[in-house]
Amino acid sequence: MTTPAPLGAGGVRLWVVVPAFDERAGIARTLAALAAQHDRDFRLVVVDNASTDGTAAETEKACAAYGLGVVVVMESRKGTGAASDTGVRHAIAHGATHVLRTDADTLPDPGWTAAGRRAFAAGADLVTGPMRARTDEVRLRPWERVVLPGVIGLCQTFGRFRPSNRAPELKGPYRMSPGCNIGVSATAYEASGGFPRTAIEELHEDRELVNRVRRVSTRVEYHRDLAVHASVRRLRAYGLRDTLRWYLDHGHHPDVVDVRNIA
Template sequence: MDLWVVIPAYNEERSIGATLRRLAGQTDLGFTLAVVDNGSTDRTAGIVREFAAGHPELDVRLVNEPEKGTGAAADTGVRHAIAAGATHIARTDADCLPDPGWVAALRRAFEAGVDMVSGPLRPRTDEFELKLWERRLLPAVVELAAFFGRLRPGNADPLALGPYLMMPGCNVAITAALYEDAGGFPRTRIEDVHEDRALVNSVRRLTRSYAVRRDMVVYGSVRRLRAYGLVGTLAWYADHRYRPEVVDIR
C-alpha cells in the first residue's frame, strides 16, 4: 500500500502548523504528505517548507494550485499523489487535527477491504476556550447533518448501490482506482458545491465498498460554527441555504 495524505490549504498560517505536527505524531508514519497551497497570500507555503526541513523523517511535498477552491485543490493533490504512485489517498484539512491513531485506523479499514472510508468529526478544543455545551454542539451538528443527508432528495439516487453516508472532506480516505473511476472531487469552490458530498454520491453508483469507522477520528475547527451560528451552519451545509458574505473564516 502506497499511502498519501493530502491537505488543501488557503491562507492557513495560523492553523496549518498544528495540523502538520499532529501528522508528524501519528502512530503510523508510513505515508507521504502533500500540502496543496491554493493560492495563499500569507505564510502558509513558508510554514510547510520550514516544517519539511525540520522533519526529515517525513516525506513532505508542497504542491501549487492557483485555481481557488477546495474541490480544485483537493483534486490536484489527490491526482498528484496518484501520478506519483499512490494506491491509497487520505485527506484532511489545514484547520483540523487528526487523532494520533488516524492513519493506523484508515489503514486497517483498507486492509479489511473497504475502498472508501470516513470517521467521526469532533471539535478542536485548542482554538477557543469551549464551554461544555459548545463541545457537544459540533458532534450534534455533524450527526444532524448526517441524518438529514440520508433524507435529502438530492441524495436519493435510484442508481445508487448503497445508502448515503456523510463523509466530510476533512476525514476521508479512498483507493486511487475508485477515485479515478468516480471522477474525483469536482473542481469547484466550497461555496458552489460540497465536493465531499459529490464524491460520495459518485462512489455510491459504483460500489457498496464504503464505510464509516468509529476509530478514524479527526478534530475539526469550530471557527465556522462560531462565525455562522448554529442555524447558519446547518443551513450552510444544507445545500448552502445560508450564504455568508465571508466564506473563508480565518
C-alpha cells in the same frame, strides 16, 4: 520521474492530501498531528491553493522541524474541490493506491492513518469516521460541548434520508463524509471522476465525491477509529443556525466565506 514508494502494510501505498489556503498561522498544528501518527508509512502532499500569506514556506519549515517529508503542490484555481482534486491526482500519479484527505485546520487523532490503512487493506473504497470539535483554538461554551455532537449526529441521519442521496443508481450506503476526514482508493477515485473542481461556495465537494464513488462501488464505510478534531472557526463566524444553513446546500450566504482565526 519520481519512483513510487513501496507498498506498505496491507498492500496499501498511502498518501495524505491537505489542501490549504492562507493557513500560515495554524497549519503547523495540523502537520504536528500528522507527524505524531502511529503509522508514519505515508507520503504527504500539501496543496497551496493560491495562498498570499506564505503558507507554502511555513509548511516546509514545520515539516523539516517535525521530520515529516512533504511535497508542496501549487493550485492557482481557488477552491477546495479544485485543490483536493489536484492533490489526489498528484498522489495517484506518483504511485498512491489510497489517499486520506484532511484540512489544514484539522487535527487527526494519532491512530488516523493506521485506521485508514486497515480499512483500505480490508477492501474499502471510501472511508470516513468521527468528526469532533477542536478545543485548542477557542474555548467551547458549555452548551456547545453538549449540543455539537448531537447536531453532527442529526446531520448524519438527515443525509441518509435526503432524496438526492437515495437515487436508484447509487449502489453503496450513504455516509456523511466531511472533507476533513475522508479517504478513497485510487481505483474508485479515477472510476468515479473524483472531486469536482469547484470552490467551497459552489458545491460541497465532499458529499459530491461520496455520491460519485457510490455510483461505482458498494464499499463506502464509516470507521469509528478514523477520527479527527475539526476547527470551529466557521461556527464562531456564522453562529449555529447559519452554520447549519451553510452546510445544507449553502442556504446561508456570508460576506466572508474563508474565515480565519476567529476568536
